[in-house]
Amino acid sequence: MKNFKNFLKPSWGLTFIAVLFFTACEMDQTQILDQNDSQHSRLDNNQLPEGYESRINPQLRSSDPNGRLMEIEQQTDTYYRELVQRAMAVEPTECSSTEFDAWINEELADWAFNEIFWASITGMLDFPTYDALLFSNTSEGEYFGKDGEYTQKMTKTFKDLKRFWTIDSEDIVLAAMHGNMLQDRDRLIRIDQILYLDDLPTAEYWADLILELLEEIPQYRNGEHPIFTLNAFAQSAFFFPPVGEVPSKIIMGDGILEGYETLGFGDVAPQAILAHEFGHHIQFQLDLFEEFRSPEATRRTELMADAYSAYYLSHSKGATMQWKRVQQFLEVFFAIGDCGFESYGHHGTPIQRMAAAEWGYELADQAQKQGHIMDPLEFATLFDAALPELVAP
């Protein structure tokens, strides 16, 4: 990252994506290769297919006449993707730096221009997300964490959440997102064709380029660098023509799990994040999302998901976690939402998010004296009544 920052003009004030695009156009092949010590045989941007820039700059994406990419944007928690962009940003942003940001920056410390350029231009940063979104359509045989180290915790918590909340959750799929999909040529071709509408030879070209990059750039860790799977989200069922019916699902990326493990929260994070995503499924099913997206609407559903999560985590009939310990994790977890109040992905400030979680905890604390689990719709009604107070300055 350091090399990359020094290399670019800091006064440009553009986002990483735009800077990268313009820079790539201005640079010749020699300059790009000079940025890296190793000799890359095919890694020459002058030989990239015509129009390759459109892969990196959404505004130039003319290859999507049907708006297909828009159709398959994930519905919740897009802030993880903003976080990835932020981690690669040249300019300091309005977002405060957090423990999680510091961890990502550390993980990216040995990435210079080349590593960022090729990961962005090929689509590698998005492929695992879209592969999981469209093609991970059963919970069966799923493992969580690079080596399955979270499989037991995730499947147990998911089963428990389905018991705890009285919605119809039988058909919700819980699936993982692994970076090793980047080693699979067929899956790369499949996703490339969906995202970029490439013909088969072009899709094969990009797939083979990605496989070659994994060979030649050790920083990618054979696709298992956490940046490729830094995502977790809930999605309601939808029909997507090239694929068919995609079921309701929760996707959990290895990168997120690895990050919180490294920060010392391996005991809380998987359950807490899963419970938050499950909260979104309660909202899908009870039709609690507003028709039109706005920053305020997103904030409301995100804070409500935080409250659902806190209620389950601390409830004596739920995960029965110590509230103090949950709070310690939430302090770190909520800090990553502190960015761009005007953004459609805005989750609320850390203070608002903690207020929503405390509200959920207190409700659970009262309920467990009666041995009662609240009906999820009643919960939402009470939450909406409390919301003005939770977001009050």
Ligand SMILES: [Zn+2]
């Ligand atoms: Zn969310």
